[in-house]
Amino acid sequence: MTQLEKARSGEITPEIEKVAIKENIDSETLRELVSTGRVVIPANINHKNLDPIGIGKTLKTKINANIGTSGDFHDIKDEIKKLEMCVKYKADTVMDLSTGGDITNIRRELIGKSKLVFGNVPVYQMVIDILKKGKTFVEMLPEEMLEFIRMQAEDGVDYMTIHSGLTRRAVDKVKSHGRSAGIVSRGGSLTVGWMMHNKKENPFYEYFDDILEIAREFDVTLSLGDGLRPGAISDGTDQGQIEELLTLGELVKRSRKAGVQVMVEGPGHIQLKDIEMNIQLQKSICDEAPFYVLGPIVTDIAPGYDHITSAIGASIAASAGADFLCYVTPAEHLGLPDEDDVKQGIIASRIAAHVGDISKGVKGAKERDLKMGIARKNLDWEGQKKICLDPEKFNEVRTDRVSATEACSMCGSLCVYKVLENF
Numbered sequence: 001m002t003q004l005e006k007a008r009s010g011e012i013t014p015e016i017e018k019v020a021i022k023e024n025i026d027s028e029t030l031r032e033l034v035s036t037g038r039v040v041i042p043a044n045i046n047h048k049n050l051d052p053i054g055i056g057k058t059l060k061t062k063i064n065a066n067i068g069t070s071g072d073f074h075d076i077k078d079e080i081k082k083l084e085m086c087v088k089y090k091a092d093t094v095m096d097l098s099t100g101g102d103i104t105n106i107r108r109e110l111i112g113k114s115k116l117v118f119g120n121v122p123v124y125q126m127v128i129d130i131l132k133k134g135k136t137f138v139e140m141l142p143e144e145m146l147e148f149i150r151m152q153a154e155d156g157v158d159y160m161t162i163h164s165g166l167t168r169r170a171v172d173k174v175k176s177h178g179r180s181a182g183i184v185s186r187g188g189s190l191t192v193g194w195m196m197h198n199k200k201e202n203p204f205y206e207y208f209d210d211i212l213e214i215a216r217e218f219d220v221t222l223s224l225g226d227g228l229r230p231g232a233i234s235d236g237t238d239q240g241q242i243e244e245l246l247t248l249g250e251l252v253k254r255s256r257k258a259g260v261q262v263m264v265e266g267p268g269h270i271q272l273k274d275i276e277m278n279i280q281l282q283k284s285i286c287d288e289a290p291f292y293v294l295g296p297i298v299t300d301i302a303p304g305y306d307h308i309t310s311a312i313g314a315s316i317a318a319s320a321g322a323d324f325l326c327y328v329t330p331a332e333h334l335g336l337p338d339e340d341d342v343k344q345g346i347i348a349s350r351i352a353a354h355v356g357d358i359s360k361g362v363k364g365a366k367e368r369d370l371k372m373g374i375a376r377k378n379l380d381w382e383g384q385k386k387i388c389l390d391p392e393k394f395n396e397v398r399t400d401r402v403s404a405t406e407a408c409s410m411c412g413s414l415c416v417y418k419v420l421e422n423f
């Protein structure tokens, strides 16, 4: 049985117990949230060293970091280092988006070393491995696609992005309505390519019941991909995106009915003013399934700084109710992230998640800021270091720019806390 089915039957699983302790909430309350699908606990039965987390209503906003090889860079050692960065800087989950090297081996090594919740996008490996067999992705049979999903589920992947909501009807809407940046999801574009070549419906939609069977067997949480997410703010909230969202709402119902945990992915590039509306739409159409946003990026003109453009969007999204944020690194739109990009992306995303938690009233969030304010006033540098998000950075600046005074080198003897010491 899956976490969802066990919760429905009234069982408080060891995973629910652990998550309840981490979130500082009552385990019966959490069981109830899991039983209704408002919270998911991605926990593949084959991921043996997993430290489980919960994603969804009333819980802390979680963040994901993407790692993985490309055709140009595919050294497993680099990916292991990135995984270690994810643990060190406290990502909640890691997604392996490998498209280069021995993808099966890379996945198995990473899962074996990962106590973090592990996600992936199965279609990436399908494309690469079918090429190695001398065929192209459009020639792939649905049965072969299901075999890949099964193999990855067996390996212990906790959650999978599957682009099942991308129907022919939604593609037609994109075509008739027009878009400035077209289809930018890699999984989405591959799926559309397959559909156009074969003149058939999306196989991930047609064979959704088979996918559900596999997901149920291993308790893989489905993360319903938004293959038509906008890739430019001018395309945000268009007909194609909303058509796909309507289908995702139906698929949420079917997943829950089959006992499969499910969450929904969302945009993408959208204007800041439209973020809250997008969150409300998803929550309403998808019956409060946990919402996993990819950014959102709120302006298209800052490559090199997209960890910032996305942290702005993600702060608004999390405040409006998004449950899970996919990080964006400074390398987005430019190249494969290196270790430092991974760090920058995680920290930016954690800031956004915390901003959201303050607004959502998540237990302990505001209190942490209160403690920081007091430590600052008291010039308690050790206290501030303990509370802050990145103690390493804190130390780096403090030791690099030492003040001759008890304060910091910004204002020195004019430090407001010294001027008004007894205020």
Ligand code: SF4
Residues within 6 Å of the ligand: 407, 408, 409, 410, 411, 412, 414, 415, 416, 417
């Ligand atoms: S010196 Fe200036 S910046 Fe530094 S703690 Fe005091 S008021 Fe803040």
